[in-house]
């Protein structure tokens with residue numbers, strides 16, 4: 001068991017996505033949970049990953065896992 005919790009305060013759901021802020025491109029990358037903890041990454045549960053809000057002027061890039069194309 002190496003499940004990690006959501007990093008949102010007061011949320012105790014299991015994280016399923018990792019958020020990474022790419023400051024140079026003003027982009028927030030949402031991808032599958034990373035294998036290792038990244039220094040600038042934030043682990044989020046499904047609910048918080050889908051209700052994500054980003055700073056004005058930023059864009060969200062969602063990386064989906066290939067192979068589940070239905």
Ligand SMILES: [Zn+2]
Pocket residue numbers: 006007008011012013044045046047048
């Ligand atoms: Zn959460």
